[in-house]
Amino acid sequence: MAILHRLKQHLSALQPYLKCLLCDETTESKQLPICTDCESELPWLRGHCTVCALPLPGTGLICGDCQRQPPLFEKVVVPWLYSFPIDSMIIRFKHHAQWPLGRLLGDLLGHHVQHSFDQGLARADLLLPVPLTERRHRQRGFNQAQMLASSLSQHLHIPVKNHCLSRIIEAPAQQALDAVTRKKNLCKAFQVAPHAAVKGLHLALVDDVLTTGATAQSLSRQLLKAGASRVDVYCLARTPKPGTQLDL
Template identity: 65%
Template structure:
């Protein structure tokens, strides 16, 4: 139709079988819009802490922090390290509303979780996205963690609860704070709705990036204090320790 805008490049449609790679524009090998070469080159998380997924030089170890101060959560599942191009894709999804990049990462996270479920990872009863402060939600217009949780819920057939976790304080951005400052920043930042019931349940918190783990720890402690039997963390990427590269 002549009234339609003229756009010479291929428009990607998630329902079409033929996809083009969102990273290089080459034809994708399957229904996920990423080619094999680009997928292989992603910064996949290698050897890491069995608990918090911190990158480590040797497999099968638990980091010193988790040994000395065991976290309230059981395990972190993250496919990648927070480095190029994953950091750029997450930033464009999170801060520029480039949802196709988020959907792509959500699909790949789904595949990673499916493999882990088939291996040794217990499947949770419920997915809980990390809540966003009201002011930031108004500014951004969406909660990236909630979008990821919805996509995972649909693909993995696990219920998603976006109402029971509340962010009661706007703690501001965490990116510029060190680990201790992040902990202080998050004191009393979260709460549960009065009708929330998690006793004896296996829960999985969903977020985009795990840095110091302060947010994950605060929420996992809140949930275990409410009777949750186990809390896992599902996220897209894990950062190394400050000053370390992967």
Template identity: 60%
Template sequence: MRCQPKLYGLVYNWLKITQPCLLCDEPSDTPLALCSGCETELPWLGEHCLICALPLSSLGTQAALTCGECLQRPPAFDRVEAPWRYAFPLDALITRFKHQAKWPLGRLLGELLAEHLRNAFDEGLPRPDYLLPVPLARQRLRQRGFNQAAMLARWLGQGLDLPRNEDCLQRIQDTPAQQQLNAAARHRNLRQAFALSPGTVVQGLHLALIDDVLTTGATAAALAGLLKSAGAARVDIYCLARTPKPGER
């Protein structure tokens, strides 16, 4: 007499189940919860500034260009790595992850960012010593319940086998939200907003700041300047998306 029922067929069927695409709800034909068709239709960054990753629409066949802003006023950070432009449907996915706590969408985007970074490392991008998520002010963290940059840093750390430090940076001023401010106001808004935690040592380190979207670069520049003034050798920015200039598609 057999103690266990014959479940071979059920186990076989379970192993064959494919996860649905989080965008179109059709069965995914990739290891991720995103089908190849939807992945192709994401707003990939394309030609961009090699420092700040600003999308550039008139590069032609020239391969290596730096935008005028970075030429005139080089930023404190060394390089921005982002797979996409901040455009539909990616903007909706980030908004749902960030403001509606749709964590599976964030995890999917984090896995795709990790794949992008693996390719960049293979092509010569130096691997950082630590991943540092952009910190949230305490009040905003309580309101939202989580820091989306910290979650991205955890997923990237796991996928890329890189250490992270979530306690290195502090946001000591709860400044107004950046979304409604222009570039000049964003920079004024962030003066003295950040600090290093007591006892933090970054001398000679290559650090990567993690955030969801880079818009004007004010937050990234403020944090990179803080880290560089404390002795960091290099500061890169890893984010999901880069916004184009106002008025550009």
């Protein structure tokens, strides 16, 4: 065993350090392709709603929307604001199939979620990626939420199920729509597979960006109807309310 340990140490020493995907400088890590300077300059989410993660001026607050009408999901766990360079990284991953960026984002998200567990967050039993319609999946060639969920599963040792949820109605692109229109579009867009064994389970939806929360709300409603005990959301980035100015 001692010989094997020394061999692993020797091989690790021979392994080259990685190039940062953002600045192309050599990193201080042999596992993550991002340097310390670039990682520190990412738009980390500071003050936010403790339920939906809406960016807020202070910490430990609940936003007005969640106070007036608490969402069906329990908690959103998200490391970043949707601003530069995270927004560019997500777009390049999602729409231009730059998978190394997707793997990096998934790895960093895994570290963030694990830190939340270490701080007392209840651990989910199962990861469920937010689904695409079959047509959108064919066009894009992959589901970015599935790739993120796979990365999280490896980091957190939580199983992922890719076929428990399906999107049965294609709606217009959600990014440019207001909250009311999003809710109408998503009212009957999703369904839980008949074979999905979610009764009594604490589930975590996995997605790239949370904007109004309409998708998470619609999926949570279906999962709770199917018997889930709790639904959380793990995602990469959270958008502020339109017109909100935040100090980054």
